[in-house]
Amino acid sequence: MKITSDKMSCDYSRDVTYIREWMSKEPYLPQDFDDYVLTKFIHSCSGSLESTKKCLDRFCSTRRQMSEIYTFRDPLAANLQDSFSATVVAYYKFENSEFFIHKYDDPTYEKLIFYDILKALMIQADHWIKYRQFIADGHYVIIDMEHYSLKMVPKVNIMYFRDFLIYLLEGMPVILKKVIAVNAPSYYDKLYALIKPALPSEICDLVHFYPNYEGLYKHIDKKYLPSEYGGEAESMYEKSRNLIKEINEERKFFLNEELWKADLKKKPKHSTNGAMNGSFKALAID
Numbered sequence: 001m002k003i004t005s006d007k008m009s010c011d012y013s014r015d016v017t018y019i020r021e022w023m024s025k026e027p028y029l030p031q032d033f034d035d036y037v038l039t040k041f042i043h044s045c046s047g048s049l050e051s052t053k054k055c056l057d058r059f060c061s062t063r064r065q066m067s068e069i070y071t072f073r074d075p076l077a078a079n080l081q082d083s084f085s086a087t088v089v090a091y092y093k094f095e096n097s098e099f100f101i102h103k104y105d106d107p108t109y110e111k112l113i114f115y116d117i118l119k120a121l122m123i124q125a126d127h128w129i130k131y132r133q134f135i136a137d138g139h140y141v142i143i144d145m146e147h148y149s150l151k152m153v154p155k156v157n158i159m160y161f162r163d164f165l166i167y168l169l170e171g172m173p174v175i176l177k178k179v180i181a182v183n184a185p186s187y188y189d190k191l192y193a194l195i196k197p198a199l200p201s202e203i204c205d206l207v208h209f210y211p212n213y214e215g216l217y218k219h220i221d222k223k224y225l226p227s228e229y230g231g232e233a234e235s236m237y238e239k240s241r242n243l244i245k246e247i248n249e250e251r252k253f254f255l256n257e258e259l260w261k262a263d264l265k266k267k268p269k270h271s272t273n274g275a276m277n278g279s280f281k282a283l284a285i286d
Helices: 013-024 037-042 049-065 078-086 114-132 149-156 159-172 188-192 211-217 234-251 251-255
Strands: 085-093 097-104 139-144 174-180 208-210
Touching: 037 049, 037 114, 049 159, 078 085, 078 188, 078 251, 085 114, 085 139, 085 208, 085 234, 097 174, 114 159, 114 251, 149 188, 208 211, 211 251, 234 251
Parallel strands: 097 139, 139 174, 174 208
Antiparallel strands: 085 097
16 A cells, blocks of 8 residues: 655645644644644645544544653653663654664663653654654654564563554654664564564565665665664764753753643543544555
């Protein structure tokens, strides 16, 4: 399935006005989105206003429901500083697209506190949503599995992680093109088997595993990749450090416990905006 739209390169100002007016009439939805953030959501839904409504509803409602990762988000807190230091997160422009890198970088697993790792990741995602001034036509997710091990499994709440992945698919302003896992261990299929049943077949078709980082060259021109992957772009470690520095500087933004959260007590019981029913928005499958 490949979803395209003439609106992908159009001015979204009218659509932003429409979505803002719709949100103002829904008392359970927050009113703290700026125009640029709303534009990202509309663009990720290929300009479909109905899909955008569902996506925003899912985004705002889940932030209220997943309190384990959307409360106590002080980036200077010791637990989050540990999680930031145990992971590498970086994003890069790739022609008109963008790719994200996530690497768990603590081979001892001493800093693998499941909810803290996800909390740190969503702080980084919020920074990208709010401050990244680039509207991409597609997104590639690169997962570096160099330090993945079966020892990680007891530390992970698998059911919660499955729900988390579905939320990312349904509620984030991303146009997913590929999920590329590099440096995959020989037993990667055992790890993947834990979450694969929860994923729709459209997503499974996007996932690729490679035993080393050279597999990336099949999908992304080498010159766009960071130096750690044999490319010409800035080190992903340096980018990750700069990202954390920026997050720390914007600490007040992340201390807002109500940021982009729905008030579910005010949500009409008959509302179906958040029910995606397995229909994933804006998936582009090559």
